[in-house]
Every structure is written in C-alpha cells, then in structure tokens.
Amino acid sequence: MPADGPTILATSMGFNRARAPWQPSPIFQYAFELARVASRPRLCFLSTGTGDRPTSIEAFHAAFATSGVATSHVSLFDKPNISDLSEHLNNQDVVWIDRGSVVNLLAVWRAHGLDRILRDCWERGVVLGGESAGSLCWFQAGTTDSYGEVQPFDNGLGFLPFANAVHHRDRREQFHEYLASGPVSIGYATDAGAGLHFSGTELVAAVSDRKGAGAYKVSRGLDGEIVEDALVVDQLRR
Incomplete structure (x- = not known):
C-alpha cells in the first residue's frame, strides 16, 4: 500500500558507515511504517550524487542482506541499469537517495527524466527520502558544498517550496546569509543525525537517530532579520 499521501523524509542520516556491513538508521523502519508495508518492503537506492560508486551500492545491499527488505538500486552511469525507470521506481515502497553532489545529481536526473518520474512517485504515495544531497534535492533551494566551498543553489526539484540546509551546525552562517x-x-535545516518528515508540503515531524541532533525552521522576517527556531525532535528507537 502507498503512504497516505505525498511523503518526503529529508535527513542528515542514513547509515553508520563505520560498521561493516553498514548499519541502517532507524529512519528506514520509520519510512516503511509510513509506506504502510507489513512485510518485505521494497527499497530502492539511488547514489547518482557519487557517480553511482560501486562500493556504496554494494554496501547498501549488504546492509539489508539479512533483514527481509527487498533491495534494488538505480544506476545511471554509464547508462541506466534498468530499462523502464518509471515502472521500477513507481513499484517501490521507499526510494532512498544517497549523499554526494546535489548539483551533479540534479543535472543527471533531468537528463534522464527522473525529475518527472520522482514527482509521479511522490504524488502516488511512494515514500521519498535521503541523506544530505538526498535531502537537499527535494527543495526549491538551499546551500551545498557541491562547488567546493558552501554556496547556494536554487534549482532543486521544488517538491517542497522552501530552502534546505544539511550539516547545519557547520553551515549555519551560510544558510542565514542565503x-x-x-x-x-x-x-528548514538539520544537524547530522536529524531528519524532517513532510506530508505534502507540510512539516509534520522532526526526528533523530541520536541524542543532541537538532532540526530547525529558519525564516526571514518583515524587517529582514533571520529568526531560527529549534523544532521539537523525537528520537527514533532502534
């Protein structure tokens, strides 16, 4: 069954990559529950932002090897590994986007029509989520280090009509300036370990997979002053 409505999990978390195999964050179980799947959830991984790094794809599959999760991945380098991207992605319960360069990711997706396909998935109730670049991509704009130094970008997919910042503790100044x-x-912004749950374009929850990870709403007032409000964050159980 699809989620109750269009759902996005925009996070600064995903896997403990220091473990071998990677240890999935409880954000995945949270995503499966939102997708209303009782058993054998279908989870697809896109790592376009890293150029479809083979070691990341292998580590993703290994992370769920004994979990009962039906994993798959979409590679676009040097050509798509799946003939019908729309059919495959629309048949998933959750689509998860890995970290990397959001600028490169968006350019490659648009070249292959994934911007339109993912909007269709979102509207049909496939839960969309991701970490870092996989958080930034769903928004209209934000800040990124895709160019080297942290800079703004304003050509996100725009499913969420806001700006977004990840790794906020280290990039607060640049986000405020933007x-x-x-x-x-x-x-909206997240520290490492925190995530944002949107239903449609409404923020319904902030969650974390560790203590002390914050999430924030940041806005520009009528006088031009920037106001940052810390959100109530619920820590997910492992």
Whole structure:
C-alpha cells in the first residue's frame, strides 16, 4: 500500500558507515511504517550524487542482506541499469537517495527524466527520502558544498517550496546569509543525525537517530532579520 499521501523524509542520516556491513538508521523502519508495508518492503537506492560508486551500492545491499527488505538500486552511469525507470521506481515502497553532489545529481536526473518520474512517485504515495544531497534535492533551494566551498543553489526539484540546509551546525552562517538576501525566505535545516518528515508540503515531524541532533525552521522576517527556531525532535528507537 502507498503512504497516505505525498511523503518526503529529508535527513542528515542514513547509515553508520563505520560498521561493516553498514548499519541502517532507524529512519528506514520509520519510512516503511509510513509506506504502510507489513512485510518485505521494497527499497530502492539511488547514489547518482557519487557517480553511482560501486562500493556504496554494494554496501547498501549488504546492509539489508539479512533483514527481509527487498533491495534494488538505480544506476545511471554509464547508462541506466534498468530499462523502464518509471515502472521500477513507481513499484517501490521507499526510494532512498544517497549523499554526494546535489548539483551533479540534479543535472543527471533531468537528463534522464527522473525529475518527472520522482514527482509521479511522490504524488502516488511512494515514500521519498535521503541523506544530505538526498535531502537537499527535494527543495526549491538551499546551500551545498557541491562547488567546493558552501554556496547556494536554487534549482532543486521544488517538491517542497522552501530552502534546505544539511550539516547545519557547520553551515549555519551560510544558510542565514542565503535566506537574508535570497528569493526564498523560509527554510528548514538539520544537524547530522536529524531528519524532517513532510506530508505534502507540510512539516509534520522532526526526528533523530541520536541524542543532541537538532532540526530547525529558519525564516526571514518583515524587517529582514533571520529568526531560527529549534523544532521539537523525537528520537527514533532502534
């Protein structure tokens, strides 16, 4: 069954990559519950932002090897590994986007029509989620280190009509500067280990997989002053 409505999990978490195999965050179980799947959830992994790094794809599958999760992945380098991307992605319960370069990810997706396919998935109730670049991509704009130094970008998919920042503890100043002068006046941000749950375009929850991970709403007031409000964050159980 699909989720109750369009659902996005925009996070700064995903896997404990220091473990071998990777240890999945409890955000995945949270996603499966939102997808209303009782058994054998279908989870597809896209790592376009890293150029479809083979070691990441292998580590993703290994992370769920004994879990009962039906894993798959979509590679676009050097050509798609699946002939009908729309059919495959629309048949998933959860689609998870890995970290990497959001700028490169968006360009490659648009070249292959994934921007339209993923919007269709979202509207049909496939739960969309991701970490870092996999969080930024769903928003209209945000800040990224895809160019080297942290800079703004304003050509996100725009499913969520806000700005977004990940790794916020390290990039707060740049995000505030962008919102102070940019075309988008409302944004959301997460520290490492935190995530945002959107139903449609409404924020319904902030969650974390560790203590002390914060999430924030950041906005520009009528006087131009930036106001940052800490959100109530629920820690997920492992």
